[in-house]
Structures are given as C-alpha cells and as structure tokens.
Amino acid sequence: MVQRLIGAIEAGGTKFVLAVAREDGTILREARIATRTPDECFPEVAQFFREAAAAHGPLASFGVASFGPIDIDPASSTYGTFTTTPKPGWAGARFHDVLGEFGAPIAVDTDVNGAALGEWLKGAGQGCTTLAYTTVGTGIGTGVVHKGAPLMGFSHYESGHIQPPRDAAVDPFLGACPFHGDCLEGLAAGPAIAARWGQSLSELGSPPEKVELIAGYVAHLAASLVLLHMPDRLIFGGGVMKAPGLLQAVRRQTERKLAGYVRAPQLDPGLEQFIVAPGLGDHAGITGAIELGRIAADQ
Amino acid sequence: MVQRLIGAIEAGGTKFVLAVAREDGTILREARIATRTPDECFPEVAQFFREAAAAHGPLASFGVASFGPIDIDPASSTYGTFTTTPKPGWAGARFHDVLGEFGAPIAVDTDVNGAALGEWLKGAGQGCTTLAYTTVGTGIGTGVVHKGAPLMGFSHYESGHIQPPRDAAVDPFLGACPFHGDCLEGLAAGPAIAARWGQSLSELGSPPEKVELIAGYVAHLAASLVLLHMPDRLIFGGGVMKAPGLLQAVRRQTERKLAGYVRAPQLDPGLEQFIVAPGLGDHAGITGAIELGRIAADQ
Numbered sequence: 001m002v003q004r005l006i007g008a009i010e011a012g013g014t015k016f017v018l019a020v021a022r023e024d025g026t027i028l029r030e031a032r033i034a035t036r037t038p039d040e041c042f043p044e045v046a047q048f049f050r051e052a053a054a055a056h057g058p059l060a061s062f063g064v065a066s067f068g069p070i071d072i073d074p075a076s077s078t079y080g081t082f083t084t085t086p087k088p089g090w091a092g093a094r095f096h097d098v099l100g101e102f103g104a105p106i107a108v109d110t111d112v113n114g115a116a117l118g119e120w121l122k123g124a125g126q127g128c129t130t131l132a133y134t135t136v137g138t139g140i141g142t143g144v145v146h147k148g149a150p151l152m153g154f155s156h157y158e159s160g161h162i163q164p165p166r167d168a169a170v171d172p173f174l175g176a177c178p179f180h181g182d183c184l185e186g187l188a189a190g191p192a193i194a195a196r197w198g199q200s201l202s203e204l205g206s207p208p209e210k211v212e213l214i215a216g217y218v219a220h221l222a223a224s225l226v227l228l229h230m231p232d233r234l235i236f237g238g239g240v241m242k243a244p245g246l247l248q249a250v251r252r253q254t255e256r257k258l259a260g261y262v263r264a265p266q267l268d269p270g271l272e273q274f275i276v277a278p279g280l281g282d283h284a285g286i287t288g289a290i291e292l293g294r295i296a297a298d299q
Numbered sequence: 300m301v302q303r304l305i306g307a308i309e310a311g312g313t314k315f316v317l318a319v320a321r322e323d324g325t326i327l328r329e330a331r332i333a334t335r336t337p338d339e340c341f342p343e344v345a346q347f348f349r350e351a352a353a354a355h356g357p358l359a360s361f362g363v364a365s366f367g368p369i370d371i372d373p374a375s376s377t378y379g380t381f382t383t384t385p386k387p388g389w390a391g392a393r394f395h396d397v398l399g400e401f402g403a404p405i406a407v408d409t410d411v412n413g414a415a416l417g418e419w420l421k422g423a424g425q426g427c428t429t430l431a432y433t434t435v436g437t438g439i440g441t442g443v444v445h446k447g448a449p450l451m452g453f454s455h456y457e458s459g460h461i462q463p464p465r466d467a468a469v470d471p472f473l474g475a476c477p478f479h480g481d482c483l484e485g486l487a488a489g490p491a492i493a494a495r496w497g498q499s500l501s502e503l504g505s506p507p508e509k510v511e512l513i514a515g516y517v518a519h520l521a522a523s524l525v526l527l528h529m530p531d532r533l534i535f536g537g538g539v540m541k542a543p544g545l546l547q548a549v550r551r552q553t554e555r556k557l558a559g560y561v562r563a564p565q566l567d568p569g570l571e572q573f574i575v576a577p578g579l580g581d582h583a584g585i586t587g588a589i590e591l592g593r594i595a596a597d598q
Contacts, residue, residue: 130452142527146450153429153445153529154563161560162526163519165464179560220462227461228441228527230452261460261478264453 004060006293007049007102009095010285011035011066012111013087013138018045020052020059021290023297025122028056030286037089042098049102061105063293064095065114065285072109072156080108107296111285113150115278116143118287119235123279128232132225133278134159136218137238140185144229149295151229160185164220171213188217190240201243208245215249222254222275232266237278251275303359305592306348306401308394309413309584310334310365312386312437317344319351319358320589322596324421327355329585336388341397348401360404362592363394364413364584371408371455379407406595410584412449414577415442417586418534422578427531431524432577433458435517436537439484443528448594450528459484463519470512487516489539500542507544514548521553521574531565536577550574 003022010017014035021027029052033044053059069083081094099106109117116125116133125131125145134142140160144151151157161183166175173196177186186192193200193214201210218241222234234254241247251271258267267274278284302321309316313334320326328351332343352358368382380393398405408416415424415432424430424444433441439459443450450456460482465474472495476485485491492499492513500509517540521533540546550570557566566573577583 146452151445151450151528154531154565155529155561157529158526158561161557162523163464163556165462179558180556224461224523224527227457228523230454230456232453257462257479258460259478262454262457266453 004294004297005053005056005058006290006297007052007059007062007099007104008286008289008293009045009062009064009066010111010114010289011064012285013067016041016045017286018048019286019290020049020056023060023294025287025290027286027290028052038093038098039089042093045098046101049099053102059102059104061293061297062095062099062102062107063114063289063291063296064106064108065111065117065289065292066095066108068110068156070108070110072113072152073154074107080106105296105299107292109150109288109292110141110143110156112141113143113145113152113156114288114292115237115284116145116235116288117150117291118280118284118289119278120145120148121291122287123284124235124276125233125279130229130231131233131235132229132231133235133237133284134221134225135238136188136236136240138190140189140221140238142221142225144225144231159221159225160189162221162224164217184217184221188214188240193240201240201246206244206246211243211245211249212253214240214243215246215253218246218250219253219257222250223257226254226258226262230262233273234275235278236275237284241277247275247277303593303596304352304355304357305589305596306351306358306361306398306403307585307588307592308344308361308363308365309410309588310363311410311584312366315340315344316585317347318585318589319348319355322359322593324586324589326585326589327351337392337397338388341392344397345400348398352401358401358403360592360596361394361398361401361406362413362588362590362595363405363407364410364416364588364591365394365407367409367455369407369409371412371451372453373406379405404595404598406591408449408587408591409440409442409455411440412442412444412451412455413587413591414536414583415444415534415587416449416590417579417583417588418577419444419447420590421586422583423534423575424532424578429528429530430532430534431528431530432534432536432583433520433524434537435487435535435539437489439488439520439537441520441524443524443530458520458524459488461520461523463516483516483520487513487539492539500539500545505543505545510542510544510548511552513539513542514545514552517545517549518552518556521549522556525553525557525561529561532572533574534577535574536583540576546574546576
C-alpha cells in the first residue's frame with residue numbers, strides 16, 4: 001500500500017513540534033521551534049513543510065494539536081483560530097493561514113485531545129473503545145477518545161473547572177482559579193500546589209497526607225469521568241502526577257468513592273489496570289496530531 | 300416513500316407502553332400494560348405485536364427504552380438482559396426472548412437514554428448536536444444524545460452518583476444513597492427529599508431556602524455536564540423538577556458556578572434557553588424507543 005504523507009504540529013506554549021509522517025505514524029522528518037509570536041513562528045512552520053514536501057512528496061493532510069483556547073469545531077467559520085488567549089499575537093491567529101498554501105485538509109484539536117488520541121493509538125490506551133486522558137500539570141484538562149476520535153460538544157471539554165467537595169477543616173486553601181477559586185484546577189494543578197505549600201509535591205518529598213489531599217481531588221475527577229463517560233480506562237499524566245505515590249493514591253480514593261456501585265470487568269480490584277500512567281511520555285501529542293491528520297485525509 | 304413499521308417498548312417500573320409506529324414516529328397502535336413479572340408481561344407483549352403485525356404488516360425492527368440495570372452494549376453477548384435488579388423475576392430476563400420470534404433487529408437502551416432521544420427528536424432538544432437530558436425523580440440519571448444517538452462507554456452513564464460539594468452547616472443530611480450517602484441521588488432525588496423533610500418540595504410549598512438547596516445540587520450536575528460534555532442544551536425533567544421555582548433556581552446557580560468561564564452562544568444570559576424543561580412530558584420515552592428502533596432498522 002502506498003502510504004499518504006501527513007503533516008503534523010504539536011503546538012505547545014513553549015515549543016512547536018513539527019513532523020511529516022507516513023499515515024502509519026512513521027515519522028520521516030521532525031523539528032522543534034520555540035513558540036514566539038505567529039509572525040515569527042508561522043514562516044518557519046511553512047518552510048519546514050515546504051522542504052519536507054520537496055523531499056518526500058505532497059502532503060495529503062495536516063493534523064494540529066494545539067494549546068488554546070482555540071476553536072476546534074469543524075463546522076465553525078473560525079475553525080482553527082485562537083480565541084481569547086493572553087499570549088501576545090495569538091488571539092485571532094489561525095493555523096489555516098500558514099497551512100492553507102498546501103491545499104490539503106487541516107484538522108485542529110486541543111493539545112489534550114491530541115495526547116488522548118496518541119495514547120489511544122500507540123500508548124497506554126490501546127484497545128479501548130472509550131478512553132479518558134487527563135493531564136494534571138500547569139492546568140487540568142481531559143480528552144475523551146470514543147470510537148477512534150476525540151469527543152466534543154459545542155467546544156472541547158473543560159474538566160479542570162469542576163468543583164470537587166472540599167473539607168475546609170482539612171484544606172482551608174480557597175483555591176487559585178481566577179474564575180472559580182476551588183475548582184479542580186484551583187486546588188490540584190501545579191500552580192495551586194505551589195501557592196498552597198510553596199513547592200511542588202515532589203519538592204516537598206511527597207508527604208503522604210499532602211499526596212492524599214491532592215489525590216482526593218484528582219479522584220473526584222476520575223469518579224466523575226467514570227459516571228459521565230464510562231471509559232474503558234483512565235490515563236493520568238502531567239507534571240503533578242509524577243509525584244511518587246500520587247497515582248496509587250488516586251486509584252485507592254477513586255475505588256473508595258465509587259464504592260462498588262459500578263461493576264464491570266474494566267474496573268479491576270485496586271484499579272491498577274483501570275487508572276494508569278501515560279505510555280508515550282512526551283511523544284503523545286505529536287502521535288495524536290499525526291492521527292488527527294490521517295483522519296482528516298480520510299474525510 | 301413506503302415507511303417501515305417499528306415496534307417500540309417503553310419499559311417502566313410500573314407500566315409498559317407498547318407501540319407500533321411508522322418510522323416518522325406516527326403511532327398506529329398503542330397499549331399500556333402493568334409491569335409484573337416477565338412471565339406475566341412477556342406473553343401480552345408478544346400478543347400485542349403479533350396482532351399489530353397482522354393488522355399493519357411485518358415489523359422492520361424493535362426499539363426498547365427500559366428500566367434497569369440492563370446490558371445496553373450491542374457488542375455484548377447479554378445485550379438486552381436485565382442484570383442485578385431486585386425486581387422479582389427480572390434479573391436475567393431478556394427482551395430478545397419475547398421479541399426474537401419476529402426476526403427483526405432489536406435495539407435496547409435505558410429509559411433515560413430513550414427519553415433523551417425522544418426529546419432530541421421531537422421535544423425540547425430539537426436541533427441540538429449534543430443534548431443532555433436529566434431526570435430528577437425517584438432516581439437521578441442523564442442521557443446524552445450526540446449526533447443523533449445516545450452516548451455510552453462500557454455502560455450507560457450514572458450521573459446520579461456524582462458527589463457534589465455539601466456544606467454540612469447548611470445541609471447536615473448525610474444522604475440516602477446506600478452506596479455513596481451524599482451523592483446527587485442521595486441528596487436531591489425524591490426519596491432523599493422525603494427522607495430529609497418528610498414531604499416533597501411541592502408538598503412543602505416549595506419554600507425558597509429548600510428549593511435553593513436542592514437547586515445547588517442539581518446545578519452541580521448541570522455544571523459537570525457542561526464541563527464534561529459541552530452540550531448545546533440541558534433538559535431537566537422528572538417529578539422533583541416540577542417543584543415551583545426549582546428550574547429557575549437551577550439556572551441561576553448553574554450560571555453562578557460556571558462564573559463566565561465557558562462562553563458560547565448556547566449559554567444565553569440567564570440560561571433560559573440553555574436549561575429547559577422537557578417538551579414531550581410522558582411521551583418522550585416511547586418517542587425515543589421508536590427512534591431507537593428506526594436507527595436499528597437502518598443498520
């Protein structure tokens with residue numbers, strides 16, 4: 001089978017990963033550029049894909065997994081456009097502006113949906129009909145892949161802004177979210193942990209009581225994802241999740257919260273198969289971006 | 300166009316609604332029978348569809364929207380089978396046992412997914428790409444219709460068992476759920492309200508402070524549904540929602556909880572278009588069951 005060539009971008013807050021790959025995911029060419037303004041980045045992006053096309057042949061489609069907020073509704077007239085981001089120069093920038101010259105379909109989704117798709121295809125979510133991938137880092141976000149594609153409603157999900165139960169006697173911290181105070185992101189993302197305790201969980205030596213507190217909030221999200229998506233597996237990644245013991249504590253507290261109500265082979269005793277770490281590490285995003293492009297090439 | 304005939308069952312805890320309809324939803328014949336054991340009900344169900352087929356012609360498919368717990372995974376070997384229900388005789392009963400003789404495809408989903416589909420097709424959810432329908436009655440459950448079909452993971456959703464924040468100083472009631480205590484169903488379903496206050500909200504005269512308390516829990520579900528499904532509209536039905544002022548309070552508290560973070564044309568100021576009552580009343584379930592059958596006939 002002659003494989004089509006896919007252009008892919010993982011657009012992060014600090015760097016862009018650019019790749020040209022065969023549709024089976026084999027990367028033929030890859031580059032990283034620092035994220036600056038679109039005026040600075042976009043010419044380098046165009047140049048990369050022009051050179052790749054000259055060397056390997058025309059590109060059948062593009063997949064982009066990007067930081068946001070960005071319009072990911074293919075039916076929208078502003079699909080692929082950054083909306084209200086405070087990042088200088090990016091509000092109103094559109095991936096179609098730089099990729100349009102190649103005359104190929106362009107799929108744009110969020111970074112977390114891209115990572116979810118990558119983990120589903122080649123990482124810890126392989127074989128799942130429904131997979132929820134959550135990152136707990138600078139922010140908290142979840143992508144749900146269902147039957148091979150990320151789910152969305154009128155926009156991408158915003159799981160980090162769910163408000164979990166908080167016992168003020170145990171955790172008097174009022175939360176760091178400028179919109180909601182003590183939503184999940186305001187309580188358990190990296191900046192919230194730093195605001196509460198001055199250091200990250202790992203820097204603090206991952207003391208059990210602090211790990212259990214953060215785990216309780218993450219477990220509230222895990223339980224909510226079970227009850228509102230019934231995924232075959234939950235992946236938790238991101239910098240905060242690297243704290244020793246945190247993933248294990250999330251498993252224990254999620255099992256306690258569900259309290260045996262949901263029974264299925266997917267929820268193994270101890271949840272060791274159900275709640276897992278990512279399998280692809282930093283490679284999930286670009287893997288998902290390539291798959292977004294491959295899907296777009298089929299449509 | 301010659302319309303196919305669809306057999307439909309809305310299986311409730313107290314009654315079954317049986318219907319034969321054209322695929323546009325026009326009901327040609329309808330009957331209601333009391334829910335007893337399958338040994339008592341199933342022969343009457345078979346008799347109804349035999350007579351209907353004799354009068355109107357062969358049935359192209361069946362759609363069933365049923366009480367549960369029931370296996371709704373079409374890929375499962377026990378699809379359409381009641382699982383652990385305490386209802387006498389129903390554990391292990393299967394709709395295929397009574398409908399198999401007609402040799403037509405059989406689609407089985409939950410009552411709440413059926414109602415969600417009915418509301419999407421002909422009720423308050425018309426035109427929505429993604430619609431969340433929630434019933435707050437004897438229990439609490441949500442069906443999400445996405446691109447014309449109910450969403451599910453490894454099983455149907457169980458929104459009623461999410462644990463919302465509870466301020467024990469305001470609401471010392473520990474909750475009535477045998478599994479979770481103060482989950483949504485344990486705090487805000489009809490039996491929980493009766494256990495807490497001895498009467499329903501309506502019987503109590505819908506005093507504002509009690510309405511606001513229940514509305515806060517329902518609004519937690521509304522906000523969670525927004526953040527994890529981004530539906531174009533939320534419908535709230537069921538007996539509890541008939542309490543005067545409750546739907547309005549849910550709108551106010553949901554808007555306060557979201558705090559302007561999610562911006563979209565769907566979320567109108569005041570949420571009067573976004574959070575609405577059902578449009579079909581008691582007719583949503585059978586309407587959805589017919590549509591489930593119609594979808595099955597197409598497959």
